[in-house]
Amino acid sequence: MEQKTGFIYDESYFWHDTGNGALFLPPGGWIEADEHGESPKSKRRVKNLLERTGFIEELKVMKPRSATKEEVERNHNPSYVEKVKALSDADGGDAGELAVVGRGSYEIALLSVGGAITGVDAVMEGTVQNVYALTRPPGHHAEKELGMGFCLFNNVAIAAHHAREKYGLKRILILDWDVHHGNGTENAFYDDPEILTISIHQELNFPPNRGYAEHLGEGAGEGYNVNIPLPAGTGNAGYYYALEKVVFPIAEQFKPELIIVAAGQDASVFDPLSRMLVTADGYGKIAALVKELAKKLCDGRLVVCHEGGYSAAYVPFCSLRIIESLSGLKSKVTDDPYYEAIKSLPTDVLAKHQVEAIEKVIEIQSSFWTFTINA
Numbered sequence: 001m002e003q004k005t006g007f008i009y010d011e012s013y014f015w016h017d018t019g020n021g022a023l024f025l026p027p028g029g030w031i032e033a034d035e036h037g038e039s040p041k042s043k044r045r046v047k048n049l050l051e052r053t054g055f056i057e058e059l060k061v062m063k064p065r066s067a068t069k070e071e072v073e074r075n076h077n078p079s080y081v082e083k084v085k086a087l088s089d090a091d092g093g094d095a096g097e098l099a100v101v102g103r104g105s106y107e108i109a110l111l112s113v114g115g116a117i118t119g120v121d122a123v124m125e126g127t128v129q130n131v132y133a134l135t136r137p138p139g140h141h142a143e144k145e146l147g148m149g150f151c152l153f154n155n156v157a158i159a160a161h162h163a164r165e166k167y168g169l170k171r172i173l174i175l176d177w178d179v180h181h182g183n184g185t186e187n188a189f190y191d192d193p194e195i196l197t198i199s200i201h202q203e204l205n206f207p208p209n210r211g212y213a214e215h216l217g218e219g220a221g222e223g224y225n226v227n228i229p230l231p232a233g234t235g236n237a238g239y240y241y242a243l244e245k246v247v248f249p250i251a252e253q254f255k256p257e258l259i260i261v262a263a264g265q266d267a268s269v270f271d272p273l274s275r276m277l278v279t280a281d282g283y284g285k286i287a288a289l290v291k292e293l294a295k296k297l298c299d300g301r302l303v304v305c306h307e308g309g310y311s312a313a314y315v316p317f318c319s320l321r322i323i324e325s326l327s328g329l330k331s332k333v334t335d336d337p338y339y340e341a342i343k344s345l346p347t348d349v350l351a352k353h354q355v356e357a358i359e360k361v362i363e364i365q366s367s368f369w370t371f372t373i374n375a
Protein backbone atom coordinates (compact mmCIF):
# COMPACT_ATOMS: atom_id res chain seq x y z
CA MET A 1 0.00 0.00 0.00
CA GLU A 2 1.16 3.46 -0.80
CA GLN A 3 2.20 5.70 2.02
CA LYS A 4 0.10 8.64 3.09
CA THR A 5 0.40 12.15 1.77
CA GLY A 6 1.99 14.49 4.31
CA PHE A 7 0.08 17.60 5.35
CA ILE A 8 2.19 20.27 7.01
CA TYR A 9 0.89 23.32 8.80
CA ASP A 10 1.23 25.20 12.05
CA GLU A 11 -1.34 27.34 13.82
CA SER A 12 1.21 30.17 13.70
CA TYR A 13 0.80 30.30 9.90
CA PHE A 14 -2.61 31.88 10.51
CA TRP A 15 -1.19 34.41 12.97
CA HIS A 16 1.04 36.25 10.49
CA ASP A 17 -0.68 39.64 10.65
CA THR A 18 -0.99 41.51 7.37
CA GLY A 19 -3.11 44.25 8.87
CA ASN A 20 -6.22 46.01 7.72
CA GLY A 21 -5.50 46.95 4.14
CA ALA A 22 -7.95 46.47 1.32
CA LEU A 23 -6.81 43.95 -1.34
CA PHE A 24 -3.12 44.94 -1.40
CA LEU A 25 -3.31 48.61 -0.39
CA PRO A 26 -2.92 49.94 3.13
CA PRO A 27 -5.90 51.83 4.50
CA GLY A 28 -5.89 55.59 4.33
CA GLY A 29 -6.90 58.29 1.90
CA TRP A 30 -9.87 56.94 0.02
CA ILE A 31 -9.15 53.33 1.05
CA GLU A 32 -11.42 52.17 3.83
CA ALA A 33 -9.84 49.69 6.23
CA ASP A 34 -10.76 46.09 5.48
CA GLU A 35 -9.17 42.68 5.71
CA HIS A 36 -5.88 42.55 3.79
CA GLY A 37 -6.05 40.44 0.62
CA GLU A 38 -3.43 38.05 1.99
CA SER A 39 -5.35 37.36 5.19
CA PRO A 40 -5.21 34.03 7.03
CA LYS A 41 -8.74 33.23 5.99
CA SER A 42 -8.26 31.28 2.77
CA LYS A 43 -5.57 29.06 4.25
CA ARG A 44 -7.28 28.52 7.57
CA ARG A 45 -10.34 27.42 5.63
CA VAL A 46 -8.22 24.82 3.79
CA LYS A 47 -7.37 23.22 7.11
CA ASN A 48 -10.95 23.63 8.32
CA LEU A 49 -12.35 21.88 5.24
CA LEU A 50 -9.92 18.99 5.67
CA GLU A 51 -11.12 18.62 9.25
CA ARG A 52 -14.82 19.12 8.54
CA THR A 53 -14.78 16.48 5.79
CA GLY A 54 -12.66 14.12 7.87
CA PHE A 55 -10.18 13.92 4.99
CA ILE A 56 -7.39 15.02 7.31
CA GLU A 57 -7.55 11.49 8.78
CA GLU A 58 -6.29 10.16 5.45
CA LEU A 59 -3.18 12.35 5.68
CA LYS A 60 -0.06 12.24 7.78
CA VAL A 61 -0.25 15.56 9.63
CA MET A 62 3.22 16.89 10.33
CA LYS A 63 4.48 19.91 12.22
CA PRO A 64 7.11 22.10 10.59
CA ARG A 65 10.37 22.98 12.24
CA SER A 66 11.73 26.51 12.03
CA ALA A 67 14.28 27.19 9.35
CA THR A 68 17.59 28.44 10.65
CA LYS A 69 18.98 31.84 9.73
CA GLU A 70 21.78 30.04 7.92
CA GLU A 71 19.26 28.14 5.77
CA VAL A 72 17.41 31.34 4.91
CA GLU A 73 20.70 33.04 4.05
CA ARG A 74 21.44 30.39 1.44
CA ASN A 75 18.96 32.36 -0.61
CA HIS A 76 18.65 35.81 0.95
CA ASN A 77 21.16 38.52 1.66
CA PRO A 78 21.88 38.73 5.44
CA SER A 79 21.04 42.44 5.49
CA TYR A 80 17.60 41.67 4.05
CA VAL A 81 17.00 38.92 6.61
CA GLU A 82 18.00 41.38 9.33
CA LYS A 83 15.62 43.98 7.92
CA VAL A 84 12.67 41.57 8.11
CA LYS A 85 13.62 40.67 11.68
CA ALA A 86 13.95 44.31 12.74
CA LEU A 87 10.52 45.19 11.30
CA SER A 88 9.02 42.13 12.94
CA ASP A 89 10.58 42.97 16.31
CA ALA A 90 9.20 46.50 16.10
CA ASP A 91 5.69 47.20 14.90
CA GLY A 92 5.96 45.81 11.41
CA GLY A 93 6.18 47.53 8.05
CA ASP A 94 7.00 46.75 4.43
CA ALA A 95 10.04 44.61 3.64
CA GLY A 96 10.11 45.77 0.04
CA GLU A 97 7.23 46.05 -2.37
CA LEU A 98 3.90 45.04 -0.83
CA ALA A 99 5.64 42.62 1.53
CA VAL A 100 3.78 43.21 4.76
CA VAL A 101 5.60 42.31 7.97
CA GLY A 102 3.56 42.23 11.18
CA ARG A 103 4.81 41.97 14.72
CA GLY A 104 6.35 38.51 15.05
CA SER A 105 6.16 37.74 11.34
CA TYR A 106 9.89 36.90 11.20
CA GLU A 107 9.50 33.82 13.39
CA ILE A 108 6.38 32.75 11.48
CA ALA A 109 8.20 33.20 8.18
CA LEU A 110 11.01 30.95 9.49
CA LEU A 111 8.35 28.37 10.28
CA SER A 112 6.86 28.75 6.82
CA VAL A 113 10.25 28.12 5.21
CA GLY A 114 10.65 25.28 7.69
CA GLY A 115 7.39 23.77 6.43
CA ALA A 116 8.85 23.49 2.94
CA ILE A 117 12.09 22.05 4.35
CA THR A 118 10.21 19.56 6.52
CA GLY A 119 8.33 18.55 3.37
CA VAL A 120 11.57 17.93 1.48
CA ASP A 121 12.95 15.82 4.34
CA ALA A 122 9.77 13.73 4.61
CA VAL A 123 9.72 13.05 0.87
CA MET A 124 13.46 12.38 0.60
CA GLU A 125 13.40 10.05 3.59
CA GLY A 126 10.33 8.29 2.23
CA THR A 127 8.14 8.66 5.30
CA VAL A 128 5.32 9.94 3.08
CA GLN A 129 4.53 9.49 -0.62
CA ASN A 130 4.40 13.26 -1.19
CA VAL A 131 3.59 16.44 0.73
CA TYR A 132 1.23 19.40 0.81
CA ALA A 133 2.58 22.22 2.98
CA LEU A 134 0.14 25.02 3.83
CA THR A 135 3.00 27.51 4.02
CA ARG A 136 2.19 31.10 5.04
CA PRO A 137 3.54 33.69 4.51
CA PRO A 138 3.98 32.69 0.87
CA GLY A 139 7.40 32.97 -0.74
CA HIS A 140 7.74 32.89 -4.51
CA HIS A 141 7.92 36.65 -5.08
CA ALA A 142 10.65 37.18 -2.49
CA GLU A 143 13.96 37.95 -4.19
CA LYS A 144 17.41 37.69 -2.66
CA GLU A 145 17.36 41.23 -1.32
CA LEU A 146 13.74 42.25 -1.62
CA GLY A 147 10.41 41.16 -0.20
CA MET A 148 7.60 41.45 -2.68
CA GLY A 149 3.94 40.61 -3.23
CA PHE A 150 3.12 39.38 0.31
CA CYS A 151 6.26 37.20 0.31
CA LEU A 152 9.06 37.52 2.89
CA PHE A 153 11.35 34.50 2.44
CA ASN A 154 11.28 32.28 -0.61
CA ASN A 155 10.02 28.99 0.81
CA VAL A 156 10.44 26.85 -2.31
CA ALA A 157 13.84 28.28 -3.24
CA ILE A 158 15.23 27.67 0.25
CA ALA A 159 13.74 24.17 0.22
CA ALA A 160 15.55 23.50 -3.06
CA HIS A 161 18.83 24.77 -1.58
CA HIS A 162 18.24 22.46 1.38
CA ALA A 163 17.56 19.46 -0.87
CA ARG A 164 20.76 20.10 -2.78
CA GLU A 165 22.85 20.69 0.33
CA LYS A 166 21.57 17.82 2.45
CA TYR A 167 20.91 15.13 -0.17
CA GLY A 168 23.38 16.16 -2.84
CA LEU A 169 20.72 16.43 -5.53
CA LYS A 170 21.94 17.67 -8.88
CA ARG A 171 18.64 18.28 -10.65
CA ILE A 172 15.60 19.83 -8.98
CA LEU A 173 12.53 21.08 -10.80
CA ILE A 174 10.55 23.94 -9.28
CA LEU A 175 7.19 24.22 -11.02
CA ASP A 176 5.27 27.37 -10.15
CA TRP A 177 1.56 27.32 -11.03
CA ASP A 178 0.68 30.40 -8.99
CA VAL A 179 -1.11 32.81 -11.33
CA HIS A 180 1.58 35.43 -10.75
CA HIS A 181 5.10 35.12 -12.08
CA GLY A 182 7.53 33.32 -9.77
CA ASN A 183 10.05 36.15 -9.98
CA GLY A 184 11.73 35.40 -6.67
CA THR A 185 12.51 31.83 -7.66
CA GLU A 186 13.67 32.96 -11.10
CA ASN A 187 15.92 35.48 -9.33
CA ALA A 188 17.32 32.77 -7.03
CA PHE A 189 18.43 30.37 -9.75
CA TYR A 190 18.75 32.46 -12.92
CA ASP A 191 22.36 31.36 -13.50
CA ASP A 192 21.96 27.91 -11.97
CA PRO A 193 21.62 24.84 -14.24
CA GLU A 194 20.88 22.47 -11.36
CA ILE A 195 17.56 24.03 -10.45
CA LEU A 196 15.14 24.23 -13.36
CA THR A 197 12.46 26.84 -12.71
CA ILE A 198 9.23 26.80 -14.68
CA SER A 199 6.55 29.42 -14.05
CA ILE A 200 3.06 29.24 -15.58
CA HIS A 201 1.30 32.54 -15.01
CA GLN A 202 -1.14 35.10 -16.32
CA GLU A 203 0.83 37.34 -18.66
CA LEU A 204 1.55 40.89 -17.51
CA ASN A 205 -0.17 40.51 -14.17
CA PHE A 206 2.35 40.72 -11.30
CA PRO A 207 5.11 41.73 -10.85
CA PRO A 208 5.06 44.39 -13.59
CA ASN A 209 7.29 43.67 -16.58
CA ARG A 210 8.34 40.22 -15.43
CA GLY A 211 7.70 36.68 -16.57
CA TYR A 212 8.42 37.05 -20.27
CA ALA A 213 8.98 33.85 -22.25
CA GLU A 214 12.22 35.41 -23.53
CA HIS A 215 13.75 35.40 -20.04
CA LEU A 216 15.72 32.18 -20.32
CA GLY A 217 18.32 32.26 -17.58
CA GLU A 218 21.92 33.36 -17.98
CA GLY A 219 25.45 31.96 -17.96
CA ALA A 220 25.45 28.29 -17.01
CA GLY A 221 21.75 28.66 -16.19
CA GLU A 222 20.76 29.65 -19.71
CA GLY A 223 17.89 27.42 -20.79
CA TYR A 224 17.00 26.48 -17.21
CA ASN A 225 14.44 29.23 -16.68
CA VAL A 226 11.14 28.66 -18.42
CA ASN A 227 8.34 31.22 -18.39
CA ILE A 228 4.92 30.31 -19.74
CA PRO A 229 2.82 33.48 -19.80
CA LEU A 230 -0.81 32.69 -20.59
CA PRO A 231 -3.46 35.17 -21.72
CA ALA A 232 -6.18 36.34 -19.32
CA GLY A 233 -9.15 34.01 -19.48
CA THR A 234 -7.14 30.80 -19.75
CA GLY A 235 -8.84 27.93 -17.93
CA ASN A 236 -8.27 24.27 -17.20
CA ALA A 237 -7.80 23.31 -20.85
CA GLY A 238 -5.02 25.84 -21.39
CA TYR A 239 -3.20 24.71 -18.26
CA TYR A 240 -3.35 21.03 -19.26
CA TYR A 241 -2.09 21.99 -22.72
CA ALA A 242 0.83 23.99 -21.28
CA LEU A 243 1.75 21.08 -19.02
CA GLU A 244 1.54 18.49 -21.76
CA LYS A 245 3.25 20.46 -24.53
CA VAL A 246 5.90 22.42 -22.62
CA VAL A 247 6.41 21.35 -19.01
CA PHE A 248 6.41 17.57 -19.44
CA PRO A 249 8.75 17.36 -22.45
CA ILE A 250 11.25 19.69 -20.73
CA ALA A 251 10.98 17.80 -17.43
CA GLU A 252 11.51 14.47 -19.18
CA GLN A 253 14.72 15.75 -20.72
CA PHE A 254 15.91 17.41 -17.50
CA LYS A 255 15.20 14.29 -15.39
CA PRO A 256 14.64 15.91 -11.98
CA GLU A 257 15.42 13.99 -8.81
CA LEU A 258 12.79 15.99 -6.92
CA ILE A 259 9.87 18.20 -7.93
CA ILE A 260 8.82 21.15 -5.77
CA VAL A 261 5.62 22.99 -6.66
CA ALA A 262 4.91 26.62 -5.81
CA ALA A 263 1.18 26.06 -5.68
CA GLY A 264 -0.87 29.24 -5.90
CA GLN A 265 -4.58 28.62 -6.18
CA ASP A 266 -5.06 32.17 -7.45
CA ALA A 267 -5.66 31.14 -11.07
CA SER A 268 -9.08 30.13 -9.84
CA VAL A 269 -12.20 31.42 -11.49
CA PHE A 270 -13.18 33.42 -8.38
CA ASP A 271 -9.83 35.00 -7.55
CA PRO A 272 -9.84 38.79 -7.06
CA LEU A 273 -6.16 39.16 -8.07
CA SER A 274 -6.24 37.45 -11.46
CA ARG A 275 -8.39 36.86 -14.50
CA MET A 276 -8.11 33.14 -15.11
CA LEU A 277 -10.63 30.30 -15.23
CA VAL A 278 -9.19 27.31 -13.41
CA THR A 279 -11.72 25.34 -11.36
CA ALA A 280 -11.26 23.19 -8.27
CA ASP A 281 -11.55 20.06 -10.41
CA GLY A 282 -9.05 21.62 -12.81
CA TYR A 283 -6.55 22.08 -9.99
CA GLY A 284 -7.16 18.47 -9.02
CA LYS A 285 -6.31 17.28 -12.51
CA ILE A 286 -3.25 19.55 -12.75
CA ALA A 287 -1.98 18.02 -9.50
CA ALA A 288 -2.76 14.49 -10.73
CA LEU A 289 -0.77 15.12 -13.91
CA VAL A 290 2.20 16.46 -11.94
CA LYS A 291 2.01 13.50 -9.57
CA GLU A 292 2.18 11.15 -12.58
CA LEU A 293 5.19 13.09 -13.85
CA ALA A 294 6.92 12.73 -10.48
CA LYS A 295 6.18 9.01 -10.45
CA LYS A 296 7.63 8.61 -13.91
CA LEU A 297 10.74 10.71 -13.34
CA CYS A 298 11.69 10.70 -9.66
CA ASP A 299 9.99 7.91 -7.69
CA GLY A 300 7.06 10.22 -6.96
CA ARG A 301 9.15 12.69 -4.94
CA LEU A 302 6.89 15.74 -4.89
CA VAL A 303 6.61 18.61 -2.42
CA VAL A 304 3.72 21.03 -2.94
CA CYS A 305 3.91 24.35 -1.10
CA HIS A 306 0.93 26.69 -0.88
CA GLU A 307 1.58 30.17 -2.32
CA GLY A 308 -1.23 32.58 -3.28
CA GLY A 309 -5.00 32.20 -3.53
CA TYR A 310 -7.30 35.03 -2.49
CA SER A 311 -10.80 33.70 -2.85
CA ALA A 312 -11.35 32.55 0.72
CA ALA A 313 -14.55 30.82 -0.35
CA TYR A 314 -13.06 28.80 -3.21
CA VAL A 315 -9.39 28.17 -2.42
CA PRO A 316 -10.24 25.42 0.12
CA PHE A 317 -11.97 23.39 -2.60
CA CYS A 318 -9.04 23.88 -4.99
CA SER A 319 -6.57 22.75 -2.33
CA LEU A 320 -8.80 19.84 -1.33
CA ARG A 321 -8.84 18.58 -4.92
CA ILE A 322 -5.04 18.94 -5.13
CA ILE A 323 -4.56 17.02 -1.89
CA GLU A 324 -6.97 14.33 -3.05
CA SER A 325 -4.89 13.88 -6.19
CA LEU A 326 -1.64 13.74 -4.23
CA SER A 327 -3.04 11.06 -1.95
CA GLY A 328 -4.89 9.14 -4.66
CA LEU A 329 -8.02 9.18 -2.48
CA LYS A 330 -11.38 10.95 -2.70
CA SER A 331 -13.01 13.06 -0.01
CA LYS A 332 -16.73 13.23 0.75
CA VAL A 333 -16.94 16.39 -1.36
CA THR A 334 -18.09 14.61 -4.51
CA ASP A 335 -19.14 17.72 -6.43
CA ASP A 336 -17.82 21.27 -6.61
CA PRO A 337 -20.37 23.25 -4.51
CA TYR A 338 -19.87 26.20 -6.88
CA TYR A 339 -20.56 24.19 -10.02
CA GLU A 340 -23.83 25.96 -10.88
CA ALA A 341 -22.02 29.30 -10.95
CA ILE A 342 -19.20 28.14 -13.19
CA LYS A 343 -20.74 25.55 -15.50
CA SER A 344 -21.47 28.00 -18.30
CA LEU A 345 -17.97 29.50 -18.29
CA PRO A 346 -15.43 28.34 -20.90
CA THR A 347 -13.20 26.72 -18.29
CA ASP A 348 -12.49 23.69 -20.48
CA VAL A 349 -12.26 25.39 -23.82
CA LEU A 350 -8.84 25.66 -25.40
CA ALA A 351 -8.90 28.89 -27.42
CA LYS A 352 -6.73 29.51 -30.46
CA HIS A 353 -4.93 32.47 -28.90
CA GLN A 354 -4.05 30.33 -25.87
CA VAL A 355 -2.55 27.65 -28.12
CA GLU A 356 -0.60 30.37 -29.93
CA ALA A 357 0.81 31.72 -26.66
CA ILE A 358 2.01 28.23 -25.75
CA GLU A 359 3.43 27.62 -29.23
CA LYS A 360 5.41 30.81 -28.89
CA VAL A 361 7.02 29.45 -25.71
CA ILE A 362 7.85 26.20 -27.52
CA GLU A 363 9.47 28.14 -30.33
CA ILE A 364 11.61 30.13 -27.89
CA GLN A 365 12.52 27.10 -25.79
CA SER A 366 13.38 24.89 -28.75
CA SER A 367 16.95 26.21 -28.76
CA PHE A 368 17.40 24.29 -25.50
CA TRP A 369 14.87 21.46 -25.50
CA THR A 370 13.32 19.11 -28.02
CA PHE A 371 9.57 19.19 -28.63
CA THR A 372 7.35 16.97 -30.71
CA ILE A 373 5.16 19.29 -32.68
CA ASN A 374 1.83 17.77 -33.56
CA ALA A 375 -1.86 18.39 -33.08
Ligand SMILES: [Zn+2]
Nearest residue numbers: 178180264308
Ligand atom coordinates in the same frame (compact mmCIF):
# COMPACT_ATOMS: atom_id res chain seq x y z
ZN1 LIG B 1 -0.10 34.68 -6.73
